[in-house]
Amino acid sequence: MSGNAALGEAAVLAGCTCYFGYPITPQNELTEYMAKRVPEAGGIFIQSESEIAAINMVLGASVAGARAMTSSSSPGMSLKQEGISYLAADELPAVVVNMVRGGPGMGNISPAQSDYLQATRGGGHGDYRTIVLAPGSVQELADIVPLAFDLAEAYRNPVIILGDGMLGQMMEPVSFDNIKPPKEYPKDYILTGARGRPSRMVRSLLFDTKEEEEHNWKLFRKYQRMEQNEVRYEKYLVDDAEMIVVAYGIGARIVKGAIKRLRQENLKIGMIRPITLWPFPAKIIRETANRVTDFFVFEMSTGQMIEDVRLALEGKGHIHFYGRPGGVIPTPIELSRVISRHYYQQSHRGKK
Amino acid sequence: MTIKTIFSGFGGQGVLSMGFTLANAAMLEGKYVTYLPSYGVEVRGGTANCTVVVSDEEIASPVASEPEFIVAMNQPSFARFQSVLTSGGLICVNSSIVNTTSARGDIEILAVPTSELADKMGTIKVANMIMLGAFLKASNIVSFDFMLAHLQEILGEGKAKMIKLNQEALEAGYTFVKE
Numbered sequence: 001m002s003g004n005a006a007l008g009e010a011a012v013l014a015g016c017t018c019y020f021g022y023p024i025t026p027q028n029e030l031t032e033y034m035a036k037r038v039p040e041a042g043g044i045f046i047q048s049e050s051e052i053a054a055i056n057m058v059l060g061a062s063v064a065g066a067r068a069m070t071s072s073s074s075p076g077m078s079l080k081q082e083g084i085s086y087l088a089a090d091e092l093p094a095v096v097v098n099m100v101r102g103g104p105g106m107g108n109i110s111p112a113q114s115d116y117l118q119a120t121r122g123g124g125h126g127d128y129r130t131i132v133l134a135p136g137s138v139q140e141l142a143d144i145v146p147l148a149f150d151l152a153e154a155y156r157n158p159v160i161i162l163g164d165g166m167l168g169q170m171m172e173p174v175s176f177d178n179i180k181p182p183k184e185y186p187k188d189y190i191l192t193g194a195r196g197r198p199s200r201m202v203r204s205l206l207f208d209t210k211e212e213e214e215h216n217w218k219l220f221r222k223y224q225r226m227e228q229n230e231v232r233y234e235k236y237l238v239d240d241a242e243m244i245v246v247a248y249g250i251g252a253r254i255v256k257g258a259i260k261r262l263r264q265e266n267l268k269i270g271m272i273r274p275i276t277l278w279p280f281p282a283k284i285i286r287e288t289a290n291r292v293t294d295f296f297v298f299e300m301s302t303g304q305m306i307e308d309v310r311l312a313l314e315g316k317g318h319i320h321f322y323g324r325p326g327g328v329i330p331t332p333i334e335l336s337r338v339i340s341r342h343y344y345q346q347s348h349r350g351k352k
Numbered sequence: 353m354t355i356k357t358i359f360s361g362f363g364g365q366g367v368l369s370m371g372f373t374l375a376n377a378a379m380l381e382g383k384y385v386t387y388l389p390s391y392g393v394e395v396r397g398g399t400a401n402c403t404v405v406v407s408d409e410e411i412a413s414p415v416a417s418e419p420e421f422i423v424a425m426n427q428p429s430f431a432r433f434q435s436v437l438t439s440g441g442l443i444c445v446n447s448s449i450v451n452t453t454s455a456r457g458d459i460e461i462l463a464v465p466t467s468e469l470a471d472k473m474g475t476i477k478v479a480n481m482i483m484l485g486a487f488l489k490a491s492n493i494v495s496f497d498f499m500l501a502h503l504q505e506i507l508g509e510g511k512a513k514m515i516k517l518n519q520e521a522l523e524a525g526y527t528f529v530k531e
Contacts, residue, residue, distance in 0.1 A: 170414050171372070171387035173379045257413025333417030 003138045004029035004168040007097065007161070008037060010145035011069055015181035016095070017043035018068040020057040022050055024076045025109040026165035027099035031071065051076040055083030055096070062092040063202050065190035067149055067181075071097035073165070074115055075106060077123075084158050085124030088219070089204030091189070093152035095145070096130075097161045099168040102327030110327025111165035113251055116304035119160050120278040127216050129223045131230060132160045132277040134249045138172035142179060144275075150182030151230060155222055156189070162277060164300070166250045166329060226279055233281035234273040237263065241270030243294040243343050246285065246309050248274050251300050257332030258339055267343050277305070282312035289316040294346045296320045296339055300328070318346065353408050355493050356416035360401035360433050361425025361446070366480030370423065371402035373484060376506040377494045378406040386414035399428055406493050421491050423483060425466075426450060434459065444487050446479070462490050462529065469524050478521035485525025496526055 001009070008030050011019070019038050021031040031047065038045040044061070048054040054070045061068035072080060077098045087094050100115045102108040119132045131151050135141040141163060152159040191200060206212040236256060238244065247255040252273040262269050272288065274281050289295070295317050297306045302325045309319060320342045324330045357374070361367040368389050375387035389402040403416050418438035424430035425446040434443055434454055442460045445452045448467035464486045466479035473482075488496045499506065500522060504515050511518070 166388065166414075169389055171375060171389075172414075173385060254413045254415055257415070257417075260412050329415055331415050331417040332413045 001138065001174050002029055002169060002171045003141050003163065004099070005033045006138050006142040006174045007071075007145060007163075007168075008033035009176060010142040010179050011095070011149075012037050012041050012043070013176055013179045013181070014067070014146040014149050016067045016069050016149065017041075018058070018061040018066045019043065020046045020048050020054040020061075020068070020070050022048050022054050022072065022076060024051075024073045026101055026111070026168050027071050027073050027097065029168065030097065030099075051079040052083065055080040055087075058094045058096070059083055059087055059090070059092060062087065062094050063090070063191050065187050065192065067093075067153075069095040069097065071099070073099045073101045073109075074103045074112075077115060077118070081118075081124035084130065085122070085126050085128060086204055087158040088122070088124075088128035088130065089126060089215075090202050091156040091219075092158070092202070093149070093156050094158045095148045095152055095161065096158055097163065100162065100164040102325070108327045109165060111167070111250060111300065111329060112325065112327050113164060113249060113300040114302075114304070114325060115162065116277060116299070116301065117307075119162050120280070120308070128219060129226070129278060130158045130160050131155070131226060131279070132162050133232075134162045134275060134277050135167065136234075136249055136252050136273060136275075138167070138170065138174050141167060142174050142176060146179055146182050153182065153185045155226060157222065157226075162249065164250050165327075230276060231279050231281050231283070232275040233284055234275060235284070236271040236273065238270035238272060238288065240268055241292060242268040243270075243296060243339070243346065244285075244288055244292050245269060245271045245296045245298060245339065246274070246305070247271060247298040248277060248305065251298055254330060254332055254335055255298055258335035261332060261336045262340055262343075265340070267340055269339060269343065274305075277308075280308045280312065282308065285309060285312040286314060286316070289313050293317045294320070294342070296322070296342055298322050298335065301325050354411065355406050355421070355491070356419040357404045357406075357421040357423065357487075357491070357493070358401055358416060358419050358433055358436075359404070359423045359425075360399065360429035361423075363398045363400040365400075365425045366477075367400045367423075367425055368402050370480050370484045370487075371404045373481075373499075373506055374406075374493065375404045377499045377502065378404075380502055380505065381494050381498060383407065383494075384409060384411050386411050388414045399426070401429065401433075421487070421493075423487055424450065425480070425483065442490055444483060444490060446483060448479075462486065464525065464528060466525075469528060470521070473517075473521060473524065475517075478517060481518050481521035482525035482528070485522035486529045487525070488522070489526045489529040496522070
């Protein structure tokens, strides 16, 4: 099953009853899948007139208490940012999928990881954050969907699933046995008509600066809780490693192929793969730096996550970077050569 | 054991279908498998390719650095992909429309005249399945008998009427290749 279709099926199984989308490659298979599957399951599918309309339909569905989702790819994601900012300000749950393609501007339709900063820094205007989940396989893409809805509703905040064109298009066997709807949280904020109860208001317009400041600190405390409780990552052959590669998503898959090759030549290389890009797994990277001094960041961009790795290391260790932006997919052998070159340079420096 | 194959050719030659059929058969046989299509700007008459990785263990990268097998259905694909084939690898070539001479001395070339074989069956549309049959004989990545028996399941319900024709095409390719 393709990554896009697996994501769609997982969303339906996770209880997503409202999907709104506007076509863009390379996530069209998701919209196509939802067009057929969501109405079958009794939900609402709308192909909207634009990305902006889609995200605002999500806002409307969410404020009415529905489990809602939209998806797009990089240029379309930029258009959605206003709506995501409003969702964050209004404290409304939603899942937004970005199958990243080469950019900036229209870019191309090949896989890339160039939207990292947009996704992890809030993306739209204002002082807000979104949880960003970056799966690395079709199975993980499916498994992460119920988690995304759960986190969105637990914290009442938009959650971004950051994939890329390759993850969306590639096919792998996938099992839906473990995909169940997340638990229901009390929805004491939704607008369902005030008959028999006091009226409610959901808004982000707060003219009173003091009230707005309080609201900002309240959101901030929520983001702090996310940072404390929701960090997720995968360690791969880290325990005996002399050099750690940090990579995420499909980039991490290719790195894994490279590490498998390098381990056959007895190069002790491991990987830390952030699964939540925000909150970033800074602590594990910092702790690893007590033992390992060499870090190698690989991204399919000119270097965005490297900023978070640098912040995590707090000046410890050496960081090397290798990037392939613009929709280029490197091969494992290419990466293994670059990684081994740095590995030997560093071990040489160590002997001096 | 991890075996990587790139299927390549013109858009419309059924290149992605070949890869998809192999990937589905391998999955039903219980193997680990990834299927990575090239996509997007490909149009009928343009070039298309896909990478299928089949393994007994979890597959790290769906991108193949040095594939063991290549299937090239047209001349540009033959030129482009023979250089990435691993030493000792096998390239299956659609010799009906491809000049199969290669400068590489360290690879095997299997020439399959798919158009001629397909003409005998009355339709050029099965050229890809003929090639897949030949490829299975040469590569043995999945059991040929298994694929024949499960073809309905592999291709899905939409192709129900075409199962017999596709089985015959697979057999034509399979028997074309000598031991």
